[in-house]
Amino acid sequence: MKNKRSLKKSTEEDINHMPENICPECNSTDLDYNSSRAELTCKRCGLVIDENIIDHGPEWRAFNPEQRNSRARTGAPLRNGIHDFGLGADIDWKNNNISSKNVAKYYRMRKWNKKLRVSGSRDRSLAFALTQINNKCSSMGLPNDVRENASLIYRKALENRLIIGRTVEGVVSASIYIACRQCNIPRTLAEIAVESSASKKQIARIQRSLARELKIKLTPPSPSDYIPRFATELELSGKSQAKAIKIAEQSKNRGLANGKGPNGIAAAALYIASLMVNERKSQRDIAEVAGVTEVTLRNRYKELSENLNLALI
Secondary structure, X not given: OOOHHHHHHHHHHHHHOOXXXXXXXXXXXXXXXXOOOOEEEEOOOOOEEEEOOOOOOXXXXXXXXXXXXXXXXXXXXXXXXXXXXXXXXXOOOOOOOOOHHHHHHXXXXXXXXXXXXXXXXXXXXHHHHHHHHHHHHHHHOOOHHHHHHHHHHHHHHHHOOOOOOOOHHHHHHHHHHHHHHHOOOOOOHHXXXXXXXXXXXXXHHHHHHHHHHOOOOOOOOOHHHHHHHHHHHHOOOHHHHHHHHHHHHHHHHOOOOOOOOHHHHHHHHHHHHHHHOOOOOOHHHHHHHHOOOHHHHHHHHHHHHHHOOOOOO
16 A cells, blocks of 8 residues: 555655646646546646656555665665675674574674675775775764765775785875865875874875876865864864954965965964954964974964065054
8 A cells, every 4th residue: 555645745746846737727736636546636627637647656655764674675875985885795693583503503604704795805905995994084083975085096096006016004095185185174194194104205195196097186275274173173263263264365366375285374374363363372282283383384474474464463
């Protein structure tokens, strides 16, 4: 038996998007869909506008999430973060309704099922790398979009044999950095290097090579992208944050940020904004949050204050 309420709702939504949603007899838009007869009629004049309408909904109904999951014939979407895209089947670890003499049998079945899911050195290497991507993204608090993009980049690098001659750790970190750039998530190479055994120079070299070989176009990071996160960690107000973003955009428009690290420009803009709004923060605190040295912060601060003619207290 069909769920008439959900069927009627979905069908009415489809009807509203149809070009024939006006009665040809009286030009009324007050139409009624009869799910039991699959007819579309006009409520004003009673004309049957359409009949034998195809029902595109499911032939089953569910009253709770468990029934919906058990009766649906489509699974979860493919996931690049799993070596077999999530298509593998798992044997439930629970031993419900299993006699005591079959417990060992099911234990062996689970063990072999787990081994067969990752068969071959290539699958083991891929599974290990994807696990590393997931762990690093979790420790850095990165969203799922970054994890999926980084996993896809690593898969492409593996298919194009770009892993040869490089460490898995370096390629994993470079993939995460490229994914952050693609998803507009501001993360510096230094922040990613902290979570990796590869050095900052190694990650930078590998990410340039991957972007070139895989033809990935990356736009240069903007200093204003880093300001909200830095301001939150420094507990600065929204007024200081808005002022710093304005300063960073001015420096970018005048070409002062060309060839310089975006986090250094963002740190200097935050320092200047904190002085202008009278929410003073020490250069040491800002430099530590931004991942730059105090010397770099002072140099960027002098360049911005002189070239932008900022009146500081």
